[in-house]
Amino acid sequence: MKVLQPTLARVPWMLAALALVVGVLLDLFAPQPYTGLPLLAAAPLVAGATLSFRSALAVVCVTCVVSVAVDIERRRPATPLFVDLAVVGVIGVLALAVNRLIVRQGRDLALARDVAEAVQRAVLPDPPREVGPLTVAAGYTAAQAEAQIGGDFFAVQETPFGVRMIIGDVRGKGLAAVAAVSVAIGAFRQEAEYAPTLVTLAQRMDEAMARAAARSDPVISTEGFTTAVLAEAAADGEVLSLVNCGHPPPYLVHDGQCVRLDPTSPQLPLGVGLGDVAPAGSVPVDVVRLPPGASLLLVTDGVTEARDKRGIFYDPVASGRMRRQFKDPDALVDALTKDVGRWTEGDREDDMAILVVARHRPPRAA
Numbered sequence: 001m002k003v004l005q006p007t008l009a010r011v012p013w014m015l016a017a018l019a020l021v022v023g024v025l026l027d028l029f030a031p032q033p034y035t036g037l038p039l040l041a042a043a044p045l046v047a048g049a050t051l052s053f054r055s056a057l058a059v060v061c062v063t064c065v066v067s068v069a070v071d072i073e074r075r076r077p078a079t080p081l082f083v084d085l086a087v088v089g090v091i092g093v094l095a096l097a098v099n100r101l102i103v104r105q106g107r108d109l110a111l112a113r114d115v116a117e118a119v120q121r122a123v124l125p126d127p128p129r130e131v132g133p134l135t136v137a138a139g140y141t142a143a144q145a146e147a148q149i150g151g152d153f154f155a156v157q158e159t160p161f162g163v164r165m166i167i168g169d170v171r172g173k174g175l176a177a178v179a180a181v182s183v184a185i186g187a188f189r190q191e192a193e194y195a196p197t198l199v200t201l202a203q204r205m206d207e208a209m210a211r212a213a214a215r216s217d218p219v220i221s222t223e224g225f226t227t228a229v230l231a232e233a234a235a236d237g238e239v240l241s242l243v244n245c246g247h248p249p250p251y252l253v254h255d256g257q258c259v260r261l262d263p264t265s266p267q268l269p270l271g272v273g274l275g276d277v278a279p280a281g282s283v284p285v286d287v288v289r290l291p292p293g294a295s296l297l298l299v300t301d302g303v304t305e306a307r308d309k310r311g312i313f314y315d316p317v318a319s320g321r322m323r324r325q326f327k328d329p330d331a332l333v334d335a336l337t338k339d340v341g342r343w344t345e346g347d348r349e350d351d352m353a354i355l356v357v358a359r360h361r362p363p364r365a366a
Contacts, residue, residue, distance in 0.1 A: 012050030016059050019043040020066065027070045037084055040067055041091040048095025049102065056099045060092030123182050127156040127355070132163045133237030137329030139337055139354040141302070151177035152300045152353035155185055157192050162235055164192045164201070167298040167355045168228030168247065168270070183212040184226055184270070198232045198243050199283045202270065205230075206245075209271035225269040229298055233290070237359040240296060242286040245270050248304040251316055253332060254294035258322040261288060295332055295358040302352030303336065306344045314343045329356035 020043040026036030040063055047059035067088045071081040127136045136156050151170040156163065166188050170180035187208035188201075195201035209226055227247035233240055242250065244263035252259045264284045290296060297316070306314040316322045321339045326332040333354050340352065 012046065013055075015050070016043045016046045019046055020059075020063060024066060024070055027074065036070075037067075037087060040084075041088050044088070044092040044095040045098075048092075048097075048099040051099075053096065053099050053103065056096055060089075060095065063092065064088050123178060123185060124153050127154065127165075131156055131158050131357075132233065132235070133360055134163055134233060134357045135329050135360060136358075137333045137356045139333040139352075141337060141348070141352040151181060152302065152351045153181045153185055154298070154353055154355040155188050156355070156357065157189060159192050161196065161232065163233040163237070163357075164188075164198070165231045165233075165298070165355065165357060166228055167250075167300065167353060168226050169300045169353070170226045180209070180212070180226060183209055184228070198230055198241050198285055202228075202230055202243050202245060202267070202283070206270045206273065210273060213271055225271040227269045227301075231296065231298070231357075233357070237290060240288050240290050242288065243267065243283065244286070248299060248301050250299070251297040251322075252288060252290075252294060253297050253322065253326065254291055256323050256325060258297075258317050258319075260317050261286065290359045292359050295326065295329060295356050297332065297336070298355040298357075299336075300351065300353040302348065302350040303340055303354065305350060306340050306348060306352070308343050309345065314340055319343075329358045332356050332358075 019039045023036035023039030023041075023043065026039065028036075043063050044056065044060045047056040051059070064085060067084050068081060071084055124140070127138050129136060134156075138154055140152065152168070153170070154165070154167040156165040158164075166184075168184055170177050170184065184205065187205045191201050191204040191208070195204055205228075213225075226245075228245045229247045229250055230243045230245070231240055231250070242261065242263070245267045246269035249260050249262045252261055264286050267283060299316075303314065303316070308314070316336065316339075319339055321335055326335065333356055336354055337352070340348075
């Protein structure tokens with residue numbers, strides 16, 4: 001890629017020069033009444049849209065000089081000479097104005113991206129590298145390279161009840177999704193410290209998101225729900241409790257195997273009245289063992305609904321690249337991100353969030 005960059009940078013210059021040269025040739029050799037004036041005028045336009053202001057100004061000046069020189073060479077009267085010069089000059093001025101507009105638009109876009117990235121980092125900060133007996137890694141890939149804000153989220157927090165974590169996906173896009181994410185993350189961080197059970201935590205988050213949706217725009221509130229998986233690790237990290245609220249199931253990655261942890265009884269998404277539909281005693285909690293060195297892989301539907309050119313969905317269990325040993329959670333996040341990218345050939349339709357928590361291996365005896 002680095003080898004191609006200088007060549008790509010020369011393309012605008014080559015296009016402007018090509019328009020200028022062909023315009024001169026047509027002016028000199030084309031039969032009357034055909035002239036190369038349109039192509040001569042196109043050179044400043046190409047430069048104004050693709051080059052810097054100084055470079056575009058240089059192209060405009062050179063084009064004006066060339067236009068006059070060609071008319072003198074062909075012994076044209078003064079009136080056509082000045083008309084050609086006026087046409088090239090006016091178009092050159094317009095090209096410089098377009099250049100200024102493009103530069104200003106680029107600056108505004110860069111500022112918007114910076115603001116979006118700052119908002120994303122404020123709402124969705126990176127999780128801690130180590131929490132209790134667990135090592136943590138996370139990754140977020142936007143569906144579009146220009147986008148920095150999405151509806152996927154994750155969080156990990158050490159609480160009096162153990163290490164609690166969540167991964168989720170709010171319905172919607174843009175600023176409405178960011179607002180819902182901020183509510184979900186805020187409710188999780190607050191209630192994770194006080195909710196005595198994982199089910200209670202899910203129900204309190206459901207209530208918080210339902211209240212936020214009720215205060216928002218009526219159109220948004222009718223569609224406002226969030227799928228999520230909540231997990232809780234015991235003090236030693238050996239046992240994991242899971243509650244799945246309408247979200248893609250997590251995976252257990254260990255000893256070269258990737259096993260999908262389907263919920264015993266999937267619950268409704270958060271924000272639709274989980275506590276009303278399913279009382280605390282009726283919500284099952286799935287319990288799995290996390291052996292030393294094993295990883296819990298939590299993903300959003302940007303992974304499970306990624307499709308190849310044939311329309312086949314990506315499956316981490318079926319992928320041979322997931323059935324191997326990973327030295328740390330970061331390696332697993334990186335491998336999964338690349339594998340999904342290969343599967344879709346870079347054509348993603350949804351944001352992709354990945355959260356991996358791994359249990360520390362016990363130190364080897366001396």
